[in-house]
Amino acid sequence: MSASAKKRPAEVPPDAAAARLAPSPSPEVGHLAAAETHIAIETVFRIEQARLIAGLVRLVRDVGLAEELAQDAAVTALSEWPKSGIPKNPGAWLMAVAKRRAIDGFRRNTILARKHAEIGRDLDDSPDPGFEDVEAAMDDDVGDELLSLIFTACHPVLSTEARVALTLRLIGGLTTDEIARAFLSNEATIAQRIVRAKRTLGNAGLTFEMPRGEERAKRLSSVLEVIYLIFNEGYAATAGEDLIRPVLCAEAQRLGRILSGLAPAEPEVFGLLALMEIQASRLPARTAPDGSSLSLTEQNRARWDQLLIRRGFAALERAETLGGANGPYALQAALAACHARARKAEDTDWKRIAALYDTLSNVMPSPVVDLNRTVAHSMVFGPEAGLKLIDEIAPAAALRSYAPLPAAKGDFLFRAGRLAEARVQFERAAGLTRNEREKAFLLGRAAACGG
Structure with a gap:
């Protein structure tokens, strides 16, 4: 043209x-x-x-x-x-x-x-x-046109922030005001981000055709990343006074369902959908009446959404049937399923969770996966084992300002009876988080250590 x-x-x-x-x-x-x-x-x-x-x-x-x-x-x-x-x-x-x-x-x-x-x-x-x-x-x-638009909105030529905003705008149909409120930004900033993203796409000389072969696999990974980023910001808000933002979780789930209908042969699409459905099932139980955070062991599991759990199990089964049992998202969904199957916290199959994290750390090596693996191992082999592993991964640059690291270490120390040391770690974690509800939760844990 x-x-x-x-x-x-x-x-x-x-x-x-x-x-x-x-x-x-x-x-x-x-x-x-x-x-x-x-x-x-x-x-x-x-x-x-x-x-x-x-x-x-x-x-x-x-x-x-x-x-x-x-x-x-x-x-x-x-x-x-x-x-x-x-x-x-x-x-x-x-x-x-x-x-x-x-x-x-x-x-x-x-x-x-x-x-x-x-x-x-x-x-x-x-x-x-x-x-x-x-x-x-x-x-x-x-259907092909809609899938092509999803790939376009998540094109690697755009920044991560631009991909998220454009996807919510074009595919999700959210207004700039809705996107701004969801991400604690202002409407003008989001509007300009979207305008610049569209201009970038226009200047990139894209064909707007469906990617094929290796390019399709690489681009699909970007699409899944964007959808999961949207979900995660809703599931554990990085800043602000609210611990969760259900509207973002719901939008990510809707996008995942649309994508599963458009790409029915992609196992990781179903792996991601399963992960989001199962995790979203806990949203009603993640906060106390005053909005404060409740840990997984403190949650009333009767409040978990059983329909979403069944949907998640079905999507996970589909991913496994398609040969994607060891895909990164399918493995994370399998981990979430272990918690969903436990009627009580003490019924959780931590041995299987530890084994799944061992596999995930090989399939998708990352400091965050390694940190979660230490938590699982601490539940199987005791807090001292967790402390040994966490000291091995602590030097990673990605974890230096990551609040969950001192929070996990504080939990290990608390369970080991080393309360004074635990208090220091919880206070350090509280100083690193930008979410007010999470900060209050961590300071509460520090106070429980006494002294």
Whole structure:
């Protein structure tokens, strides 16, 4: 596509057009139906947005332009649907309108007639987009297009922060305000991050095609990393006053479920999904009524979500069936499953957990895995064994300012009866964490050591 084909007004924060979707609340009864219709349209758009953008990216080869076209279609729906009603296939209706907008844009920018015909072929003979048989306006390979969009949003050319923000925006359908609140940032920062990410993708000369072979495996790893980063920030917030942010966990789980439907032969996709489902099952029990942290042994396991546990077990079984039992995410899911199967903390199969960590440390060597391995070994062989192992890994640069390291060492010392030393470690851990709830929990453990 020529540069002239992509000309459009200067980029604006990605929610500028979407902001027009918000209904104006009114106490008047006569406006109630319209407000309800607007809410329904917003809901439909959030559901269809990712698929809509995915199909449009393939046509216009520009993520930013595709998002603008999708938002313009939603604004058109706000005008038309309150009068005509929501169509049977709202996604196809939106796609038809967006494609027509694309054609108009190409005309204004004098694009080649060949490209005009390519995009408009299946629409030129169509009546108003309210027609019932509008399914023809949708591409049959929408699944491949959506998967391609996920790969694009997580492209290695982008920074990790940009990949996370763009994925939540394009695939998750979150507004910049929602993303900013989830990550304790401000809307302007997130908006500019997304704008820069889209500009970077546009300047990178990407084909927006599905990666193949070794490139696909490498890019899939980036996609899984982004989804798990989103989940982890929800499961154990790195900063702020809240220990958990369930909305991020739920969004990561939803992305994982979408990905499992689009890539049903990838074992690590199911390994990650299993890990998230099982870990998310504990969210209702992870905090006390006052919001303070509860350790795994303190949690009321009756509050664990059994539906999520069953979903996690099913996803783990699928990963293993596909030959991925020793994949990094599948191994972590198997570890989570050991806890989920134990009705009481004392029933936990720590020997199996230690063995799984031994395998994981070989498959995915990392200081954090090594630290978790020391915890498992301390539960099997005693706190002194844990102390020996933790002293061996402590010099690792990645662990020097990592609060869980002194927290784990403090626990080993506490269990060994070395309370004064334990107190020092808990206080050190409290000084390293940026999460207020976690800090309070660690200071509480320090106080329990006396002295």
